[in-house]
Amino acid sequence: MPRGRASAPAAGTILNALATGVGSAFAIDADTTATVELDVSTGGDTAERAATGSDAGVGDGVTGAITGEVAGVPDADTRLVERCVELVAAAADVSLDAAHVRTESEIPMAAGLKSSSAAANATVLATFDALGVRVTDDPTDEGATADAISRVDACLLGVQAARDAGVTVTGAFDDASASMLGGLTVTDNEQDTVLHRDTPVWEVAVWTPPEQAFSADADVERCRAVAPMADLAADLALGGQYGRAMTVNGLAFCAALEFPTDPLVTAMSDVTGVSLSGTGPSVVAVGDETGVETVADRWAARAGETWLTTTKTDGGRQG
Ligand SMILES: Nc1ncnc2c1ncn2[C@@H]1O[C@H](COP(=O)(O)OP(=O)(O)O)[C@@H](O)[C@H]1O
Ligand SMILES: O=C(O)C1=C[C@@H](OP(=O)(O)O)[C@@H](O)[C@H](O)C1
Known part of the structure; x- marks a missing residue:
């Protein structure tokens, strides 16, 4: 039974x-790891199997149950990671009889630190890992039918899985x-395009x-109501003034x-930038060691x- 493993980091919000559909985030050093086991179909007609499967998934070519599990959270909603496995199987043109995905995470769930993006990325990469498909930094590696797929x-x-599972408003391509x-x-x-990239170290x-x-x-x-401030923040971020x-x-x-x-008010004079992360409730501050330690002591x-x-300058990784 092919088995794959991968990890992806959390992120904080810029x-x-x-408010506007334009967003910005940066990776931080806390990971989610996914382990995926696939039962790949070896023969027969996919359409026929799909029609007769008693527990069929929604992805083409998936005939049995795709199950998910989050370590230490027995009642977690696993639809996001199950949908990731289905979408990867469809992209790689592989038929599955069944699959199981298990995540282990250092990222608190629904705390604004992008646990959903990390879980989705780790699961997508782990499923490709199980199928022997490498993730590459080459944007010309399009599709997943060969032995490589681009990171983007x-x-x-x-x-797409996050949209299908209903865990996002905009798709959250910024966080992902x-x-x-x-x-x-x-x-x-809205366009799912990267407008700007950088690797600040904080x-x-x-x-x-x-x-x-x-x-x-x-x-x-309420978020849309602050669009003028979001436009200002976008201009600052695109100009490299990330902290402001x-x-x-x-x-x-x-x-x-x-x-x-x-x-935020009690932190901003000690750090480069401080913000509510995502839709909260976490607050994240970035800066030098002395500044963030001062703020952390106050928040404690x-x-x-x-x-x-x-901060983390490398992202998801297979294996
Ligand atoms: N480790 C995980 N494994 C599986 N699904 C996860 C995991 N972490 C988060 N999720 C999914 O993401 C949802 C939370 O997403 P969201 O509200 O956007 O919070 P966050 O800001 O942490 O991403 C959870 O309800 C669950 O569906
Ligand atoms: O669902 C979404 O579209 C988003 C959720 C928010 O993040 P969290 O999931 O961390 O709250 C936000 O920061 C992001 O820009 C877009």
């Missing part, structure tokens, strides 16, 4: 795409591309309050989504977890 195409399969490519990306989530402080905020439940109208973009974004989205601004008095990490 610009939330819920692999990432877009995860974005930062996790898959590493470094910082600015994207247009120390990072993260405060994760003890609650969850699912992106699919975010108040999109992040802080503008943080103030605007804390106001729109009714999160407290105090964690709050309920929840405060932790230190770094």
Whole structure:
């Protein structure tokens, strides 16, 4: 039974795409790992098997059950990662009799730190790994019928799966591309295009309050209301002023989504940038070691977890 494994990192927000469709994120050093086992069909007619399969999936050429499991979270919603396996099988033109995907994650779920993008990217890469398809940095490696697929195409399969599973508003190509490519990306989530890439190196402080905020439940109208501030943050980010973009974004989205601004106000003079990450509730600050440690000490008095990490310039990896 072919087996594959892959990992992909979490990310923090520079610009939330819920206001205008343009978003920006940067990879951080906390991973999700996916292990995928495939039962690949060896013969017979795919259409016939699909018609008779008692537990058929929605992907072409999938006749049996695709099951998912999240280590330590027995009641987790696994539709996203199951859909990733289906879409990769379809892209690689492979028929599956069954498949199982298991994720293990260092990223708190629904905390604004892109657990969904990391899980989707890791699962897509692990499924290709099981099929012997390498992910490459060559954008001319299109499709997945040969022995290679480009990182961006692999990432877009995860974005499609997130849309199909209903865990995203815009598709979140900003978060998915930062996790898959590493470094910082600015994207247009309506066109699924990368507008800008860079690899800033920062120390990072993260405060994760003890609650969850699912992106699919975010108040999109309130986010759209701060579009003028999102446009300003986009201009700053495209001009390389990532820290200022992040802080503008943080103030605007804390106001729109009714999160407290105090964690940002008390941090901004010590760091390069500080923001609500995604739709919250986590807050992320970037800067030098002294600055982020000062901020982390201050945040540690709050309920929840405060932790230190770094930016990551490489993204998802197979094996
Ligand atoms: N490790 C994981 N394995 C499988 N699915 C996951 C995992 N982490 C997150 N997800 C999926 O992503 C959803 C959370 O996505 P979202 O609300 O966007 O939060 P986040 O900001 O953490 O990405 C979960 O409900 C689940 O469907
Ligand atoms: O669902 C979406 O389209 C998005 C969700 C948000 O992230 P989180 O999933 O971290 O809340 C946001 O930052 C991103 O730009 C777009």
